[in-house]
Amino acid sequence: MWLMASVALLAGCNISIEQADNGSSSTTNVGGSAAASVADPNSFLFEDVDERTNPEKTPNPLMRAQVLLDRSGFSPGVIDGKEGQSFTLALRGFQIAHDLPDTGKPDQATIKALEKWPDMKATRLVRIPAGFAKGPFFPALPKDAAEQAKLPALGYRNLIEALAERFHTTPETLIALNGPKAQIGANQVIRVPNVPNIDPASLGEDVRGWNRTLETLAVAPDQPDVAKVVVDKSEGVLRAYDSDDKLVAQFPATMGSSHDPLPIGIWKIKGVSKNPEFHYNPKLFWDVSDNKEAQLLPPGPNGSVGVVWIDLSKPHYGIHGTPEPHTIGRAESHGCVRLTNWDAARLAQMVKPGIPAIFQN
Template sequence: MTTSRVTRRLMLGATGLALSAPSLLLAKQSARPSVNRHNIMGFSTHDWQDHFDTLGKASIIADTSSRALHFWSGDGKTYKVYPTSVPRSDELTKRGFTTIVRKRVGPDWTPTPSMIEENPDLKYMPPGPHNPLGTHAMYLGWPAYLIHGTHDQRKIGRQSSSGCIGLYNRMIAELYEAAPVGTQVRII
């Protein structure tokens, strides 16, 4: 008569192997070149040529579905990707082509009429640690739409804005220095 002995150590080892199998499979699959340019988290890469005829002064693509901003310098030597916050809903999302028309360090903030309608307690806010625009703002050619920083780091990677594209303060400071007024922007 043969008896099988299932020990706690054997059960823990088998459980660990079962839990790690999907990760091992994904790692093996990611080592292969892929035609699909989306990873498991929904992030997608972009080529500026698919959106613009030239790089111009510089180019930005803000991808609201993958919550990432792609930046190319005008000479093509610099390419950066930044995680972003995006509008809370499609109704708040403006899509299309525009440009950066002005920039400001230490922006002040005035809520739009629709924001006040949604929350009557909102008031003008000077620059500072509670300002929703963070440390830097780049104003787009559409009224009330910006690419700006945020002091609330929980918003990045989420649908949390009233229409703007938000970045971590340290990242908007970097982008602010790299993207001149006149940078072409596409929000998709």
């Protein structure tokens, strides 16, 4: 059944945040002086800053491998520089796609095959653009669906949460890269995983603010066309194949639970909703009282289905994003297939109505 994810307040982030509407806030830079002005106050492009102002202290080969996998379409989930199941699965997917031994290890042959960007570092030192920093943000997102329905959008709570999704990571990783005393805001300089900007000129027709979503998540509109997707319950991944049956992308996924198991079978993709509203029906959830009223929830990355809903021929089931990317592969769902918002946005660019979605054990 459709997932209704509870929205929890961000906790444990000991970092100062300059909100965009607080023009009087005083902030200090991480490794450099802030620019006096920004040419385009609405820009979402993160300018690279001279590394000599704040060099990368300790190279992180695991984070670099995660970034390379992410850029290649074989998502490790959140980029955090740590080993784990999602990283191993991403390596295995990349190895299968490139006819390498299926080890799940960052061996020499795999790293060599990943080296499309041989001089790339694990992280970037960037200046936060004013357009990105101004939000809007929603610091007190309610848990109750009726209260959520009153909001104009279910956006990010604060700038650090937005930055974490932009660079495919977590607030905790940003704190680890910059230190707990770092302050963030417009024109400030911070270190982030090396996820590049997308070219604004590559964006096409804007539907429901989709271009801004792609910029916010650093997802290019140009993605490979796929002929089928396979959701593998045993490994917890979604794999995408082209018309030659070649694996071209793989994403870690959360799927089903004991109450709402993954519906095994061959389904069809009916359509893709970008920045969707969510029709919340309490009667579809075993853990929600039927006395609750149905609600139409506004779109946003912190909504129940994130930034994408890919509708399936199985009624009430879909593939979608999530407000909690760190839980992907580590939590249960109400039967649907959940991806990080950036991976769901990628997949939305790949699929078309009518292609099969195969759910298997």
